[in-house]
Amino acid sequence: MGDINRSFKVLEGSFNAILNALDEPVVILDRNHKIVDANIAYLEFYSVKREEIIGKKDHEVINKLKHPSLLIDFEKIRKEGSSYKTLYCHYMDGQRRYIEVKAFPVFIDGEFINTVLISRDVTENVVMEYETEFLRRISELISIGAKIGEIYRVIVDGLTELMGYEIVSIYTLNNDRLQLNVTSFSAPSKLLKEIEEITGFSLEGYTIPLNKKSIFYDIIKKKKYSITDDIEKIVSEHTGKKIKPITSLIAGSYGIKSALGVPIMSSDKVVGIIGVASRYRLDEKDAFRLYRLALKVGLIIEKEYLYNELESSYRMFEDACRELGKSRDMYRVLIESSRNGIYIMQDGLFKLANMGMEEICGYNEDELLSIDPMELVHPDQDEKVKDIILRMKNGNLNDLPEEIEIKFLKKDKSIEWAVIKPVIIQYRDKPAVLGNVANITEIKLTEEKLLKEREFSESLVRSINPEVLFVIGNGRIILDCNEAVETMWGYSREELIGKNTEILCSNKTEFEELGERLHSALKKNTYFRSEIRGKRKNGEIFFAELSASRIKGEEEIIIIIRDITDRKILDDELNIRLKELEHSNRMKDIFVDIIRHDLLNPAGIVKGYIEVLLEIEEDEDKRKMLNTAFKASERLIELIENASKFSTLEEIEKIAMNEMDLRDVLKNAYYSVEYIYKQKNINIELPEKSVKLKANPLLEDVFSNIMSNAAKYSPDGSRVRVQIKEYGDSVGVDIYDEGIGIPEENKETVFNRFERLEKMGVSGTGLGLAIAKRIVELHSGKIWVEGNEHVGSVFRVKIPLKI
Structure with a gap:
């Protein structure tokens, strides 16, 4: 019997340690x-x-947390006997978290017994996938020269669809810097419709006045983001009178609570704001995400502004040409009045140059008229451009391009980029070239910034570590991957680019089946997750987890791979331990049945015969031995009854509750152990206060056990005090003794099964306090022990008045 119990405890301890x-x-x-x-x-x-x-x-715990079991198809795993995995969104402390849940069924002898759910926070991976896709799409739109309005729309829609913000808007600052224009706005379609019905207009194009108390003014002045949870104040006080009526709609009906604004910078100057609002608390992570987007928007605005300026200059120049005619004096007026660089080149030299040319080249007019024009061309300039400049210098004016992008070498050896629009004219009755030169250095720097941003987005593909990230194109071809692929698969990045993904899978059948499931899932949504068996370059098979999403509006797929071999080993070991525990539980039930039915009856008979012998035996030595046997039989029966009772309590999940008087419960508990107090001449003080509560008669066993221990471990002639304390909707009972006390390190373990401190000659089974704790827990209460102020211990019990 002892070996079975010990084996059970070792197995249970091993299982808990692994868990x-x-x-x-x-x-x-x-x-x-x-x-x-x-x-x-x-x-x-x-x-x-x-x-x-x-x-x-x-x-029953749904109010406390969104329990992952609510998303598990239990019927499926029972029928198929296989694991099941899902992904769900869970809000923790007001933050959106993506949780992956995997369910493992446990079968014993073909019977479904338990389900093991393993959760994993995959928020960073999911958000990284979304952000990578989002930034890549924006970079592509910029690179193909998409209209600024189209880019704005992609940004606001992406922030609502992919990032999960309820409301997103982009505001641009007017030239007078006194008003903000709502350039682009995104929100749930129902909310948009209600806003238009209340205000009578669409928010896109709406102008918000700026004042010094405005949160928008604060963002622009300090050039820093701002987060607020007072959404009503923002809508009602900071957006103008026409918007004020929708305050209750946004903050009340839609539950929008938190807002974040990030400045859009261009050339160290705020040119607008990106604003988002959510039902959940926003923080610095959201601000960092928006800062990166705001940087892109600032570059877009700056590039748009510079191109508009350039086009304006060209139009002014062309209009002036038509108006001023061909006279030398008129050319001089035109040249000096233009904001761009203007020159006339004839016979291989400059004949005229304005202040704009001096600023671009760094030479004054006299110096320009005396130098070879080719000295202004940077040595690194493209040969084709050099040839065009040389042709203009030599008077070969046929088939000149409409514009030429040139890299100027200034007098101080620094570099300026410019665009030249050459026009063939008659100057002093001879052919010449009139050049309109626009400085595009800032545009080139902006384009370089945009290129770096795109390279940064693409570098995300290679920087996610330790996971492997792939970009997969048509035909399941690997377009790109990060460096971690070499650690996981053994292939270099160069070896895999351009190869079919089949090279990564353990066998063709699994590869085809995975491909069908992946493409089927991506047709319905943007996210797919599965486990696969990968095959390394050396032929080794390993377990991995695959996450996939399609780049919005594109054919390419982003795939992230994570090696889960170690986790699979742990999962398998956990399943083995679970089966061992189930077997051990069955053995425990058999053991308890043996105790309850096969041992208690014989023990009772033994005790009865000893009692009879004690009545008829007169020899003192024999009576002494019989008394020893009688006490041992009593202890054996107590052990059997307590073990049976504890096993029963472990299996009970709910007990019937009746209205009781706590004062009577305590008195009855004392009466059951009164003989101990009389034997040791211990005085007990019981409360007279009447307190009604809902409880089960088992509660009496809790207090009789504590009172019994108080008397057993206290010296003769000492005192035990019992007090009732009321705590609103709950009641407490404190039992003070003057015994040996309990060391601090044992104050929790004394409630464990078979845990006893120094016995001090006191008999017991080590189950009494474990039974008391279980009964208190069934009453949704607590039991604990503290040190008495002077000597001994205080056992405290606290339970609700109504369960």
Whole structure:
């Protein structure tokens, strides 16, 4: 019997050690969806206490957390006997978190017993995938020269669809810097419709006045982001009178609580604001994400402004040409009045040059008229451009391009970029070239910034570590991947680019089946997750987890791979331990039945015969031996009854509650152990206060056990005090003794099964306080022990008045 019990405790301890060693949150449900165990990671992740969830069904803890079991298809895993995995969005402390949940069924002898749920926070991976896709799309639009309005629309729609913000808007600052224009706006379609019905107009194009008390003014002045949770104040006080009527709609009906504004910078000057609003609390991570987008928007605005300026200058120049005619004096007026660089080249030299040319080249007019024009061309300039400049210098004016992009070498050897628009004219009755030179250095620098941003977005593909990231094109061809592929697969990045993804899979059948499931899923949504068996370059097979999403509006697919071989080993070991535990549980039930039915009856008979012998035996030595045997039989019966009672209590999940008087419960508890107090001449003080509560008669066993221990471990002639304390909707009972006390390190373990401190000649089974704790837990209460102020211990019990 002892060996069975010890084996059970070793198995149970090993199982708990493995369970709590796992980093991922793990919870175990029985066939009725009741929580039977959870590891430390689970309790910390969901911010719950063990006693709040153990023994309860998943729907009973729904108010505390969105329980992952609600997303599991239990019927499917019962029928198929295989694991099941899903992804769901969970809000923790007002933050959106993406949680992956995997369910493992446990079968014993073909019967479904338990389900093990393992959760994993994959928020960073999911958000990284979304952001990579989002930034790549914006960079592509910029590179192909998409209209600024189209880019704005992609940004606001992407922030609502991919990033999950309820309201997104882009504001641009007017030239007078006194008003903000709502350039682009995105929100749920129902909200947009209601706003238009209330205000009578669309928010896009609406102008917001700026004042010094405005939060928008503060963002522009300080050039820093601002987060606020007072959404009503923003809408009602900072957006103008026409918007004020929608305050209650946004803050009330749609529950928008938090808002964030980030400045859009261009040449160190604020030119607008990106604003987002959410039902959940926004923080610095959101601000950082928007800062990166704001940088892109600032570059777009700057490039648009410079191109508009350039086009304006060209139009002014062309209009002036038509008006001024061909006279030398008129050319001089035109040249000096233009904001661009203007020159006339004839016979291989400059004949005229304005102040604009001096600023671009760094030479004054006299110097320009005396130097070879080719000295202004940078040595690194493209040969084709050099040839065009040389042709103009030599008077070969046939087939000149409409514009030439040139890299100027200034007098101080610095570089300026410009665009020349050459026009063939008659100057002093001879052919010449009139050149309109626009400085595009700022545009080139802006384009370089945009290029770096695009390179940064693409570098994300190679920087995610330790996961492997692939970009897959048509025909399942690998277009790009990061450096981590070499560690996981053994291939270099160069070896894989251009290859079919089949090279990465363990066999062709699995590859085809995975491809069909992936493409089927991506037709319906933008996210897919599955486990695969990968094949390394050296032929080794390993387990991996695949996450995939399609780049919005494109054919390419982003795939992230994570090596889960170690986790699979742990999962398999966990399943083995679960089966061993189930077997051990069955053995425990058999053991308890043996105790309850096969040992208690013989023990009772032995005790009865000893009592009879004590009555008839007169020899003192024999009576002494019989008394020893009688006490041993009593202890054996107590052990059997307590073990049976504890086993029964462990299996009970709900007990009947009746109205009782706590004062009577305490008195009855004392009467059951009164003989101990009289034997040791111990005085007990019982409360006279009457307190009504809902409880089960088992509650009496809690206090009789504590009172029994108080008397057993206290010296003769000492005192035990029992007090009732009321705490609003709950009641407490404190029992003070003057015994040996309990060391600090043992104040929790004394409630464990078979845990006893120094016995001091006191008999017991080590189950009494464990039974008391279980009964208190069934009453949704607490039991603990503290040190008495002078000597001994204080046992405290606190339970609700109504369960």
